[in-house]
Amino acid sequence: QKEVEQDPGPLSVPEGAIVSLNCTYSNSAFQYFMWYRQYSRKGPELLMYTYSSGNKEDGRFTAQVDKSSKYISLFIRDSQPSDSATYLCAMKHPNFGNEKLTFGTGTRLTIIP
Amino acid sequence: EAGVAQSPRYKIIEKRQSVAFWCNPISGHATLYWYQQILGQGPKLLIQFQNNGVVDDSQLPKDRFSAERLKGVDSTLKIQPAKLEDSAVYLCASSLEGRSPLHFGNGTRLTVT
Numbered sequence: 235q236k237e238v239e240q241d242p243g244p245l246s247v248p249e250g251a252i253v254s255l256n257c258t259y260s261n262s263a264f265q266y267f268m269w270y271r272q273y274s275r276k277g278p279e280l281l282m283y284t285y286s287s288g289n290k291e292d293g294r295f296t297a298q299v300d301k302s303s304k305y306i307s308l309f310i311r312d313s314q315p316s317d318s319a320t321y322l323c324a325m326k327h328p329n330f331g332n333e334k335l336t337f338g339t340g341t342r343l344t345i346i347p
Numbered sequence: 348e349a350g351v352a353q354s355p356r357y358k359i360i361e362k363r364q365s366v367a368f369w370c371n372p373i374s375g376h377a378t379l380y381w382y383q384q385i386l387g388q389g390p391k392l393l394i395q396f397q398n399n400g401v402v403d404d405s406q407l408p409k410d411r412f413s414a415e416r417l418k419g420v421d422s423t424l425k426i427q428p429a430k431l432e433d434s435a436v437y438l439c440a441s442s443l444e445g446r447s448p449l450h451f452g453n454g455t456r457l458t459v460t
Contacts, residue, residue, distance in 0.1 A: 238389075240389075242387065268448075275453070275456075276453050276454075277351070277438055277440075277451030277452050277453045277454055278390065278438075278451050279451065280448045280449065280450075283448055322389050322390075324389070334392050334395065334403055335390075335392065335449070337389025337390050337391070338389050339387065339388050339389050340387075340388075340389055
């Protein structure tokens with residue numbers, strides 16, 4: 235079993251829709267959770283960074299962490315064609331000095347105008 | 348602020364040949380990472396440097412891969428000899444210190460034929 239599971243998609247939704255992206259994980263030691271966006275032929279860029287359980291909102295993006303279910307989500311409101319990209323979840327242990335991130339496989343998202 | 352620079356952007360080699368990739372991190376970033384991203388998968392950490400010392404190289408195939416970070420700034424990753432399964436995008440990332448968010452370069456896409 236992989237430490238982090240993510241549906242690879244592809245996922246296509248119409249412009250303006252709410253998008254829900256999810257990851258599950260098996261290692262209860264993960265405490266830091268991130269979402270990265272990766273455009274084609276570009277490196278990943280950090281979208282959201284959360285610690286432990288709860289919600290975090292930044293503009294049209296909301297990240298949710300449910301540690302009891304080992305489940306994290308990213309919601310995109312009012313989706314735009316520019317949101318079309320691959321979204322990677324990532325997580326790490328609180329082991330300061332060794333910041334190894336464990337990534338999901340990524341979900342490829344297309345927003346249809 | 349200039350981002351993480353990587354070169355070359357693309358490289359095609361035959362199996363058993365050698366290849367080297369170069370990375371220049373964001374100025375002042377002490378921590379540097381090399382990740383391997385195989386098509387359809389999330390990035391996997393190969394090696395992490397703190398200044399010019401190695402923090403984690405547990406997933407680096409040391410029989411064929413080597414990396415160095417001279418003077419705690421630029422870094423090179425070398426593969427010798429290359430195998431077909433080394434075809435991937437090699438991403439360099441840097442962070443201000445171990446606990447800070449990672450900033451990725453756009454990667455070097457390696458094709459081994």
